[in-house]
Amino acid sequence: MAAIxxxxxxxxAAALGSPRHYEDNPATRDRPLVKWIVLTISLxxxxxxxxxxxxxxxxxxxxxxxxxYLEAILDDDAFSAIELTLIAxxxxxxxxxxxxxxxxxxxxxxxxxxxxxxxxxxxxxxSVSPVVAGLVYVxxxxxxxxxxxxxxxxxxxxxxxxxxxxxxxxxxxxxFIARELIPLMQAQGKDEEEAAVVLGASGWxxxxxxxxxxxxWGLIYGVVLCNxxxxxxxxxxxVVSGHxxxxxxxxxxxxxxxxxxxxxxxxxxxxxxLALLALVTLVLKTFxxxxxxxxxxxxxxx
Amino acid sequence: xxxxxxxxxxxxxSFVALNDISLDxxxxxxxxxxxxSGCGKTxxxxxxxxxxxxxxxxxxxxxxxxxxxxxxxxxVGFVFQHYALFRHMSVFDNVAFGLRVKPRNERxxxxxxRKKVKDLLELVQLDWLAxxxxxxxxxxxxxxxALARALAVEPRVLLLDEPFGALDAKVRKELRRWLRQLxxxxxxxxxxxxxxxEEALExxxxxxxxxxxxxEQIGSPExxxxxxxxxxxxxxxxxxxxxxxxSAHGEVQLDGGSLSHDxxxxxxxxxxxxxxxxxxxxxDTNLDxxxxxxxxxxxxxxxxxxxxxxxxxxxxxxxxxHYEVELTLDRLLALQxxxxxxxxxxxxxxxxxxxPDNVGAEQYIASGI
Numbered sequence: 001m002a003a004i005x006x007x008x009x010x011x012x013a014a015a016l017g018s019p020r021h022y023e024d025n026p027a028t029r030d031r032p033l034v035k036w037i038v039l040t041i042s043l044x045x046x047x048x049x050x051x052x053x054x055x056x057x058x059x060x061x062x063x064x065x066x067x068x069y070l071e072a073i074l075d076d077d078a079f080s081a082i083e084l085t086l087i088a089x090x091x092x093x094x095x096x097x098x099x100x101x102x103x104x105x106x107x108x109x110x111x112x113x114x115x116x117x118x119x120x121x122x123x124x125x126x127s128v129s130p131v132v133a134g135l136v137y138v139x140x141x142x143x144x145x146x147x148x149x150x151x152x153x154x155x156x157x158x159x160x161x162x163x164x165x166x167x168x169x170x171x172x173x174x175x176f177i178a179r180e181l182i183p184l185m186q187a188q189g190k191d192e193e194e195a196a197v198v199l200g201a202s203g204w205x206x207x208x209x210x211x212x213x214x215x216x217w218g219l220i221y222g223v224v225l226c227n228x229x230x231x232x233x234x235x236x237x238x239v240v241s242g243h244x245x246x247x248x249x250x251x252x253x254x255x256x257x258x259x260x261x262x263x264x265x266x267x268x269x270x271x272x273x274l275a276l277l278a279l280v281t282l283v284l285k286t287f288x289x290x291x292x293x294x295x296x297x298x299x300x301x302x
Numbered sequence: 303x304x305x306x307x308x309x310x311x312x313x314x315x316s317f318v319a320l321n322d323i324s325l326d327x328x329x330x331x332x333x334x335x336x337x338x339s340g341c342g343k344t345x346x347x348x349x350x351x352x353x354x355x356x357x358x359x360x361x362x363x364x365x366x367x368x369x370x371x372x373x374x375x376x377x378v379g380f381v382f383q384h385y386a387l388f389r390h391m392s393v394f395d396n397v398a399f400g401l402r403v404k405p406r407n408e409r410x411x412x413x414x415x416r417k418k419v420k421d422l423l424e425l426v427q428l429d430w431l432a433x434x435x436x437x438x439x440x441x442x443x444x445x446x447x448a449l450a451r452a453l454a455v456e457p458r459v460l461l462l463d464e465p466f467g468a469l470d471a472k473v474r475k476e477l478r479r480w481l482r483q484l485x486x487x488x489x490x491x492x493x494x495x496x497x498x499x500e501e502a503l504e505x506x507x508x509x510x511x512x513x514x515x516x517x518e519q520i521g522s523p524e525x526x527x528x529x530x531x532x533x534x535x536x537x538x539x540x541x542x543x544x545x546x547x548x549s550a551h552g553e554v555q556l557d558g559g560s561l562s563h564d565x566x567x568x569x570x571x572x573x574x575x576x577x578x579x580x581x582x583x584x585x586d587t588n589l590d591x592x593x594x595x596x597x598x599x600x601x602x603x604x605x606x607x608x609x610x611x612x613x614x615x616x617x618x619x620x621x622x623x624h625y626e627v628e629l630t631l632d633r634l635l636a637l638q639x640x641x642x643x644x645x646x647x648x649x650x651x652x653x654x655x656x657x658p659d660n661v662g663a664e665q666y667i668a669s670g671i
Contacts, residue, residue, distance in 0.1 A: 192386050
């Protein structure tokens, strides 16, 4: 996971230094053979394990033609699954955005007791199996759970309903933004914030005019990753969902149901849509990395 | 505006950063807080600014207790060692920041801001850089922009934290002179922190020497240079030769020799440390003299008007003592000194301090001798 958190900085670093010289310089250049062997190995892997499966999804989805494809997607249940996936993402991502910025701010700019504990807890959703995460919510809010009876008395449904799915999604996507921002904000230090406050800026002005612009690209990057996970989450959501068709099925769950019912075309159609969303996310991510590297090159000090 | 600090204490964990510091900074003066790293000088500056909270004690701005005043309302200008320019803002926006974040009813109009920023950029002689970003400037330019930004809000005092610490030697010297000129024009009460004694002596009206969280001496640059009050000040300001020995009547007895001095009020038998500046040591090639110490020349550096001769003692078995002697080039040639030549070292002037019981010579060696 740390790999994800540092990708952006690696991109910035790559833009700052110039690894190009390594290739240009005859003293450090490897034999072409080495280069081509390494390249071939990685490309073969890439094609076998990433491109082919992804292509299969789209080929299978469109095997029986556009009409079947559109029908599968516009099917009521499939459509409501898409809707639910988007709802979960739309609620979970902004909440984690607020949390992530607050947590990163607290960790990077303040000293307090239990700081390391907080950092550790932020990572919890990464280390806990999603199934366990889902189960926790069932145990808390389910009819036999801790506050389940109270909830059912008041006619509030959380598990096997939309709120449960949103909660599970929030849980699994919890660390993405905070994890992205913490190293970034720690690296930037608090000099600029201190300068702003000395110049008379209020706390809000300092955040809005100084901190936020500095973490802008890292923040968007975190949001994109968080969103990708929110839409793709299967395990935790599967446990709390109850698989009620047209009501509590998200896209990944809907795909599984369709597949288990041997409706391969429909399953692949929805899967292709999910894959497409992922691809869009990937393009966005690449664009952001490129922009961040550009920004790093033009505005980074030293 | 005058600044006073009274009985400031500050601890970081078990480390005492400031121990009962009381100082007066009169209006319009440029004062240097000088000391080795870890002496508490930056902490003191940050406490005055309000960026750090003292454990006890008061900061008085213009006679009024500011301990409860928020940084925003203290009206101080602060210049950071690493500039702390807003990296995503242009130079112009950086300087304008302090004016633009003022509450609506105090905020000047955009035209006034533009005029003011332009004036400030002219003051720091960088008006042609208004549209650049901090990353496109050199270190010296960045620090001047940081200064313009601090001055934009018309601070009552200017606090500079090692402002030239991150710059190379040549730029540093240039900016020093420039800061002094600027201060003579603006007469704003200023405190600047530095660990560079040359910088402190050259720029400031007064120097405050700090060591281990305590004030060692306060005075004009001439005063602290000519009459160092403590062994620390003596050893910190410029290079010195250190002799560790025991006091006898009119002389310091060392392991393997003795040095005469004229200060008589130290009890005979007391442990003492004696200091001599490199130019206060004479080299005598006549080895039959009994005065002074025997030493061997290890290195001669002759560039400029004077030459520096490095020597080590040959008559002491304890540990290797190194000495430095500064003499004119003519004298060096007249004495025909070479590497390996054995000579006697005779101090022409010796400053003797009684060693406090709890302080070993290591401290003075550690502080840069």
